[in-house]
Amino acid sequence: MVSYKIKFSLFSFIFLLNLILRSCGAPFSSIRVVYIIDALESSSKPLTVHCQSKDDNLGYKNLHSGEEYNFRFQEKFFGGTLFFCHFWWDDKNIIFDVYNDDIATFCGDLIPLEGFDYECFWKVQEDGFYFAPHRDPPSGYEKKHDWSKVLV
Template sequence: MGISNHTFVLVLVLILCYGSSPISSKNVYIWNDLMPNVSLTIHCKSKNDDLGQHIIHYKKNWNWNFQLNLWFTTLFWCNAEWVNPATKKVVSASFVAYEREHMLKDWTSQCFECIWSMRKDGLYHSLPWGEKKGFRFAYAWGSGIQKELVDRL
């Protein structure tokens, strides 16, 4: 085999290993931790996959899993909303549920099990690997996806 054949075989092996690696597989969980008797409506999608609208009851979750792509552009965003029983107003937020491109810069993508906790005061994300168990505030209700991100979609 010439050097170009060795390079081709090496690249092919890396692609096959990467695609079946558990590291490239991610799980996202969205928990409704709002308050009793309040349901959360969630609609998540990527550029290629619309995961549909789901109703999550209090203290329940909805989840999905996916494989990372080789171009480091895996991105899922969600719209979440619920009705505040005190004001009867719809409370909503649009947020990035997972973005591979910013894995080294954004702690919300440094996870294998990416867990979101929707709470009355905002959206919380599980802490990254190596930190204490728990959650960190990530988005406020009423927030939206940044214009630069929408332009890339």
């Protein structure tokens, strides 16, 4: 049987190692920022967005044309971080993942020299939802979802 001293020492070592690595900005503790940009016509109704993860309900946001909403989070240690959003506009609505392990691989560096913080952009338009790893250039956005369905 493993003694209490050994268990306590192992736990202490893992705990301290985690604190040290997080304070150094290790890649597995990177900060992610997801942006939702309302690029709908200026005369249109507001876009309502409700984002959440398993652990965090970020609430409802009403965006008008040209406005944006963003949220930050730290990825889970072993991956599996997922945020999804429900979007309503006019008589349309859709729910999809705005961040998961697959999407994470396409997010762009927020601070290229440090490389530990990443951002993902979702632009909402009349014909659907566009994703880009960086805000600019506009041609970098790729359509990912229609209002009625998820595209492959």
